[in-house]
Amino acid sequence: MKYHQISSALFVKNRRKFTAEMKPNSVAVFNSNDIYPISADSTLPFAQHRDIFYLSGVDQEESILLLFPDAPYDNQKEILFLKETNDHIAVWEGEKLSKERAFQVSGIRTVYWLQDFHKILNEMMTYADTMYINTNEHYRAMVETETREARFVKWWKERYPAHNVAKSNPILQRIRSVKESEEIDLIQKACDITEKGFRRLLSFVKPNVTEYEIEAELAHEFIRNRSKGFAYTPIIASGNNANVLHYIENNQQCRAGDLILLDVAAEYANYSSDMTRTIPVSGKFSDRQKAVYNAVLRVKNEATNMLIPGTLLKQYHIEVGKVMTSELLGLGLIDKADVQNENPEWPAYKKYFMHGTSHHMGLDTHDYGLLHEPMKANMVFTVEPGIYIPAEGFGIRLEDNVVIQEKGDPFNLMRNIPIEVDEIESLMNL
Numbered sequence: 001m002k003y004h005q006i007s008s009a010l011f012v013k014n015r016r017k018f019t020a021e022m023k024p025n026s027v028a029v030f031n032s033n034d035i036y037p038i039s040a041d042s043t044l045p046f047a048q049h050r051d052i053f054y055l056s057g058v059d060q061e062e063s064i065l066l067l068f069p070d071a072p073y074d075n076q077k078e079i080l081f082l083k084e085t086n087d088h089i090a091v092w093e094g095e096k097l098s099k100e101r102a103f104q105v106s107g108i109r110t111v112y113w114l115q116d117f118h119k120i121l122n123e124m125m126t127y128a129d130t131m132y133i134n135t136n137e138h139y140r141a142m143v144e145t146e147t148r149e150a151r152f153v154k155w156w157k158e159r160y161p162a163h164n165v166a167k168s169n170p171i172l173q174r175i176r177s178v179k180e181s182e183e184i185d186l187i188q189k190a191c192d193i194t195e196k197g198f199r200r201l202l203s204f205v206k207p208n209v210t211e212y213e214i215e216a217e218l219a220h221e222f223i224r225n226r227s228k229g230f231a232y233t234p235i236i237a238s239g240n241n242a243n244v245l246h247y248i249e250n251n252q253q254c255r256a257g258d259l260i261l262l263d264v265a266a267e268y269a270n271y272s273s274d275m276t277r278t279i280p281v282s283g284k285f286s287d288r289q290k291a292v293y294n295a296v297l298r299v300k301n302e303a304t305n306m307l308i309p310g311t312l313l314k315q316y317h318i319e320v321g322k323v324m325t326s327e328l329l330g331l332g333l334i335d336k337a338d339v340q341n342e343n344p345e346w347p348a349y350k351k352y353f354m355h356g357t358s359h360h361m362g363l364d365t366h367d368y369g370l371l372h373e374p375m376k377a378n379m380v381f382t383v384e385p386g387i388y389i390p391a392e393g394f395g396i397r398l399e400d401n402v403v404i405q406e407k408g409d410p411f412n413l414m415r416n417i418p419i420e421v422d423e424i425e426s427l428m429n430l
């Protein structure tokens with residue numbers, strides 16, 4: 001792991017929040033992700049399942065966490081199962097968690113090797129009435145492969161058909177959406193690494209630079225600051241590429257006079273950041289580009305102020321739509337008749353701003369959170385309005401990450417990342 005060790009106190013708190021929501025006499029189990037094969041003996045780099053990480057800090061494959069708060073013996077209330085290691089195995093396979101290291105990371109005292117899992121699970125199941133299975137109910141999830149977690153759930157339900165089944169996911173969606181201060185510090189760290197990458201670019205970008213050279217600069221800066229790299233597939237979109245919302249080819253040359261939309265951010269310790277900036281290839285915005293840019297910036301600032309406890313995401317999006325509508329009228333992109341005749345299901349502003357303004361952010365870039373429940377303090381949201389104008393050859397999006405406060409405006413974790421036109425232009429022309 002490149003990141004500095006996280007205090008186990010965070011994972012102790014997270015487990016306490018989860019077990020407080022469990023029904024009496026129930027067992028919950030969480031699995032690591034698989035290491036995905038490519039072909040022959042090649043694999044993708046390991047990426048931990050965020051739920052077992054959130055509850056234990058264990059960042060290693062073939063790990064299992066079992067929680068049983070009403071277990072008859074204290075040393076059975078929380079148990080980790082890990083891939084066996086010792087000095088000899090370490091020489092061949094690299095360093096893995098020992099039982100002592102696993103305790104330091106997670107705060108869990110009872111640690112077994114994986115080969116004991118079935119025997120111990122079987123004992124727990126004779127005491128328990130209910131099994132908490134961890135299914136993926138994220139609103140954007142589209143999973144084609146069977147995860148290790150899903151494979152386990154299938155086996156577990158079949159092996160113990162007389163037990164009641166309950167869902168872990170709604171509990172996790174609720175508790176993971178409200179961040180502990182340690183988590184906000186980790187997200188801040190990811191944002192700070194993103195800032196370093198972005199500042200590096202401002203002096204690097206010149207006419208004829210390619211999108212992939214920009215990607216390489218960012219990757220270099222992220223990794224040298226203890227990030228694994230990008231928190232999500234980076235979008236580096238010059239000119240009209242910005243109007244393809246999920247453009248990830250990043251293989252074109254940036255032409256003088258064009259804008260580059262950069263939706264690029266670092267991860268740190270499995271926590272995301274999620275930034276978008278739009279900069280001029282030549283270091284100076286045209287008057288038209290600047291007018292649209294400042295309209296997007298005003299929408300972003302007004303939207304940010306609506307992120308307060310009690311706000312409902314659905315209502316928020318309607319209100320942001322009204323602000324965007326007035327900016328598009330000001331820019332002459334839509335007219336009064338367009339607004340009067342608009343379809344309420346697809347308002348006129350959607351022609352130029354067709355995506356949502358905010359999503360939860362945390363261990364996942366599109367993080368957990370129950371979208372029909374009101375916003376609460378210490379939730380982290382993105383704010384990312386955009387205006388996309390294919391007919392004029394550019395698209396602009398600006399995105400920061402903010403923490404909802406008990407009182408007052410949200411706290412901007414990207415407050416130090418340049419966003420005003422003057423600051424961007426002067427940093428690009430040093």
Ligand SMILES: [Mn+2]
Nearest residue numbers: 274382384399
């Ligand atoms: Mn985003």
